[in-house]
Amino acid sequence: AAGDRVAFAGTLGAYAERLREGQGGWLVDPTAAAMLEALLWLRDQRAALESLATQLRPSAPTRASCWGRPSRRRGWSRRDARRRSGTDSGRRFLTLPNFLVVGAGRSGTTSLHRYLAQHPDVFLCAEKSPNFFVASEPLPAWEGPAARRMAAQWVRDPAEYEALFDGARGQTAVGEVSPVYLQARSAPAAIRRHCPGARIVAILRHPVERAYAHFLGRRRDGIETRTDFRQVVADELSRPLPDAVAFGSYLGCGRYHHFLAPYFELFPRERIRVYVFEDLGADVRGLMRDL
Numbered sequence: 001a002a003g004d005r006v007a008f009a010g011t012l013g014a015y016a017e018r019l020r021e022g023q024g025g026w027l028v029d030p031t032a033a034a035m036l037e038a039l040l041w042l043r044d045q046r047a048a049l050e051s052l053a054t055q056l057r058p059s060a061p062t063r064a065s066c067w068g069r070p071s072r073r074r075g076w077s078r079r080d081a082r083r084r085s086g087t088d089s090g091r092r093f094l095t096l097p098n099f100l101v102v103g104a105g106r107s108g109t110t111s112l113h114r115y116l117a118q119h120p121d122v123f124l125c126a127e128k129s130p131n132f133f134v135a136s137e138p139l140p141a142w143e144g145p146a147a148r149r150m151a152a153q154w155v156r157d158p159a160e161y162e163a164l165f166d167g168a169r170g171q172t173a174v175g176e177v178s179p180v181y182l183q184a185r186s187a188p189a190a191i192r193r194h195c196p197g198a199r200i201v202a203i204l205r206h207p208v209e210r211a212y213a214h215f216l217g218r219r220r221d222g223i224e225t226r227t228d229f230r231q232v233v234a235d236e237l238s239r240p241l242p243d244a245v246a247f248g249s250y251l252g253c254g255r256y257h258h259f260l261a262p263y264f265e266l267f268p269r270e271r272i273r274v275y276v277f278e279d280l281g282a283d284v285r286g287l288m289r290d291l
Contacts, residue, residue, distance in 0.1 A: 026273060026291055027099055027173040027199065028121045095165040097125075099175035099199040100191060102263070103182025105253060106213040107205035108280040113177040115288050123171040125164035130155040131178045133190040134245075143248045146223045151247075183246040183253050188262040198271070200263050201291065205277035207254030214250050 101112055110128065117124045131154040139151055155161045168174045181187040182202060191198055205213075215232060218224035226232050236251045246252030246259070263272055279287050 025289060027116075027175075028119070095168045095174055096162060096195050097165065097175045098195065098197060099173055099201060100181065100195070101175065101177040101179075101201045101203075102187065102191075103179040103202055103259075104204055104210060104256065105179035105183070106210050106217060107179075107203050107277050109177050109179045109203060111280060111284075112201070112203060115284070116173075116175070116177075116291075119173075121172040123165065123168040123174045125167075125176045127155075127164060128176075129178045129180065130161060130164060130176060131180050132156070132161040133178070133187050133194070134180050134184040137184050137186060137245050137247070140242065140245075140248050144223070144225065146221070147248060150221075150223065180247065182256070182259045185244050185259060185262055187259075188266045192266045198267075200267055200272045201275075202256075202260065202263075202273070203275045203277060203280060204256050207251075207256070210254055210277075211250040214253065 101109055101116075103109065113124060113128050116122050135151075135154040135156040139148060143151075155164070164176065165174055181191070188200075191200075204210075211233075212229060215224060215229050219227075224232075232250065236249060241255065242249050242252040243258075246255065260274070273291065275287055275291075
């Protein structure tokens with residue numbers, strides 16, 4: 001135990017020094033980094049104790065949520081996920097994101113993904129848009145076969161989602177980018193249930209420009225077969241805009257307040273960052289430095 005404490009103190013010191021020499025930012029805060037390292041160390045100790053307790057009391061295995069708290073509501077556990085994914089070493093807890101870029105689509109999220117992935121203290125899952133936290137939401141009736149084939153690739157299995165972050169090796173910020181998380185009112189509650197300490201990042205674009213870029217992107221990908229954007233807008237305005245889920249709605253996806261409000265209800269304001277698309281174009285270094 002004494003040796004562990006000495007090694008742990010050395011790791012923290014080296015980590016703090018590296019942070020002081022490098023770039024800071026909201027996602028890579030020195031104090032938060034030190035606290036995270038401490039929690040990671042304590043987490044590993046608990047994992048070892050849980051493994052020992054399981055061996056001593058096989059009739060009462062430990063079931064825990066992704067953050068180490070007992071939970072019987074989710075119907076699955078880290079150990080279930082490790083067993084199903086073939087990584088049940090009993091030596092560590094699997095990692096879930098502590099930040100998520102939630103949208104908006106066609107507003108620079110791909111650029112954010114690319115830039116964040118270059119930071120040495122940030123781990124991003126290689127797959128953009130796993131869409132795990134909204135994968136159970138149905139597509140609207142008007143969506144065609146191409147959109148349904150794309151949605152069929154969304155990550156639905158908890159073990160598969162956790163496996164996306166297996167490559168994390170102690171980075172301060174671990175996250176993913178799924179713009180559809182700003183298209184479903186259910187997304188904030190699902191994120192909070194699985195990742196209660198997560199930080200939320202959104203970048204917004206003028207709704208009209210975003211809607212047209214969305215239309216062009218879906219045309220390019222073979223999802224949208226209509227060619228007249230003016231008629232597409234008229235069709236959407238002829239019916240009520242979607243309230244719970246805005247998948248496939250060019251105008252509905254621009255109701256930023258409607259879909260951001262639940263995040264501000266469920267997460268502390270200091271853990272939410274909202275940027276605008278123009279900032280990314282005018283001062284990308286400043287935006288990324290702040291983030």
